[in-house]
Amino acid sequence: MLPYGHQTIDEFDIRAVAEALDKDWITSGPLVEEFEDAFAETVGARHAIAVSSGTAALHAAAFAGGLGPGAEAVTSPLTFVATANCALYQGARPVFADVSPDTLNLDPDQVASQLTERTRALLPVDYGGHAAELDAFAALADRHGLVVIEDACHALGAEYRGRPVGSLAHMTVFSFHPVKHITTGEGGIVTTDDPQLARRLRLFRNHGIDSDARQRQQEATWVYGMVALGYNYRLTDVQCALGLSQLAKLGRWVERRRAIATRYSAALADIPEVELPQVLPWCRPSWHLYVVRLRLELLAVGRMEVFRALRAENIGVNVHYPLVPRHPYYQELGYSSDGLPVAEREQSRLLSLPIFPAMSDGDVDDVAEGIRKVVTACRAR
Numbered sequence: 517m518l519p520y521g522h523q524t525i526d527e528f529d530i531r532a533v534a535e536a537l538d539k540d541w542i543t544s545g546p547l548v549e550e551f552e553d554a555f556a557e558t559v560g561a562r563h564a565i566a567v568s569s570g571t572a573a574l575h576a577a578a579f580a581g582g583l584g585p586g587a588e589a590v591t592s593p594l595t596f597v598a599t600a601n602c603a604l605y606q607g608a609r610p611v612f613a614d615v616s617p618d619t620l621n622l623d624p625d626q627v628a629s630q631l632t633e634r635t636r637a638l639l640p641v642d643y644g645g646h647a648a649e650l651d652a653f654a655a656l657a658d659r660h661g662l663v664v665i666e667d668a669c670h671a672l673g674a675e676y677r678g679r680p681v682g683s684l685a686h687m688t689v690f691s692f693h694p695v696k697h698i699t700t701g702e703g704g705i706v707t708t709d710d711p712q713l714a715r716r717l718r719l720f721r722n723h724g725i726d727s728d729a730r731q732r733q734q735e736a737t738w739v740y741g742m743v744a745l746g747y748n749y750r751l752t753d754v755q756c757a758l759g760l761s762q763l764a765k766l767g768r769w770v771e772r773r774r775a776i777a778t779r780y781s782a783a784l785a786d787i788p789e790v791e792l793p794q795v796l797p798w799c800r801p802s803w804h805l806y807v808v809r810l811r812l813e814l815l816a817v818g819r820m821e822v823f824r825a826l827r828a829e830n831i832g833v834n835v836h837y838p839l840v841p842r843h844p845y846y847q848e849l850g851y852s853s854d855g856l857p858v859a860e861r862e863q864s865r866l867l868s869l870p871i872f873p874a875m876s877d878g879d880v881d882d883v884a885e886g887i888r889k890v891v892t893a894c895r896a897r
C-alpha cells in the first residue's frame with residue numbers, strides 16, 4: 517500500500533541521532549537551541565520554541581495568547597481535532613467559522629461574522645499546505661485586539677505573498693509528526709517575533725518554571741520559581757539532532773512535493789469526475805496534502821465505494837478531515853455543523869492522494885492510472 521504520507525530517514529539522520537545519544541545531555545541540551553535557531557532562520561522568525569508535539573505547540577500558543585475561561589477562539593471546522601482542542605485545554609471555547617470553497621481555508625468574512633466581545637484569538641489553518649488569508653486575519657486582529665495563532669502544521673516551506681509561513685502571524689505552530697514535512701518522531705515548534713510571547717512559550721513547556729536545568733547549572737544556582745501552571749512539553753536533544761538533519765533537506769523535499777502535485781494535476785486534468793486542488797496566485801503551497809474533490813453527481817457510487825476501490829488498488833487514499841464539530845465529543849458539548857454549509861458540502865467529497873518526497877514519478881503515474889480506472893468503472897451513465 518502506498519500511504520498518503522511517509523517520513524524519509526537516511527544514513528545522515530541515523531548518524532546524527534547516534535552522535536546525540538553519546539553526549540552529556542540527552543533531554544534538553546544545546547541541540548534544542550541549535551535546532552530552534554536554524555528553524556527560526558528557515559522561516560524568517562525571531563524566536564522558535566521547540567516542544568514535544570504539534571499539539572503541545574498549539575496548547576502553548578493558546579496559553580501564551582491568553583486564552584482562558586470565558587474566551588473564544590475562531591477556527592476552521594476542517595482540520596485535525598488538535599487545532600480546536602487547544603482552546604478547550606485552556607478552558608476557552610472554540611468557535612467554528614465556515615471555509616472558502618476554493619482553498620478550503622477559513623473564510624475571513626465568515627470569521628468576521630463570528631466575532632464577539634469574548635473573542636480573544638483567531639486560529640486559521642493552512643489546509644493541505646496552502647496558506648490561509650493571513651493579511652485579512654491580521655487586519656481583523658488589529659481592529660479587534662486579537663491574537664492570531666496560525667496552525668501551519670501542513671505548511672512548513674509554504675510562501676504567502678512572497679513571505680515564508682512562520683513569519684506572518686503572532687504565533688505560528690508546526691508539527692514534526694512523521695507524515696509532516698520534516699520529522700523528529702514526535703515534536704512541534706512555535707515561531708514568533710514577540711519576545712514576551714517567546715518567554716511565555718518557554719515557561720509553559722517547562723512546568724511554568726522561570727529557568728531550566730542547564731541555565732541553573734551554568735549559573736551555579738539551585739534557585740528557581742514556578743510562576744505559571746505549565747507542563748513538561750520539552751523536546752529532547754536526540755530529537756533535535758534528527759530535526760537539524762531533517763531541516764537541511766527541507767528545501768529539496770518541498771520542491772519534490774511541488775513536482776508531485778504538478779504531475780498529479782497534469783495526469784488527472786482530463787478526468788471530469790475529479791476536481792483538482794486550487795492554488796491562489798499569491799500562494800506557493802508546500803503540499804502536505806494533495807486533496808481532490810469528487811464530482812459525486814457524475815458517479816454511480818458514493819465516496820466510500822471510490823475510497824474502498826482505490827484502497828483495493830493499494831492506493832492509500834484518506835479523508836482529511838471529519839469536521840471537528842461532528843466528532844462525538846464536540847457533539848456532546850453541543851456543537852453541530854449547522855451554519856457551515858461549505859465545509860459540510862465540500863468535506864463530503866474530499867479525497868487525499870498519497871504525497872511524500874520519496875514517491876517516484878512512477879508511483880504518481882500509478883496513482884493517477886488507478887484513479888482513472890476506478891472512476892471510469894464507477895461512472896454514472
Ligand SMILES: *Cc1c(COP(=O)(O)O)cnc(C)c1O
Nearest residue numbers: 569570571596598669691692693
Ligand atoms: C499534525 C497536526 C496537528 C498536531 O500535530 P502533532 O504533532 O501530531 O501533535 C495539529 N494540527 C494540524 C492541522 C495537523 O495536521
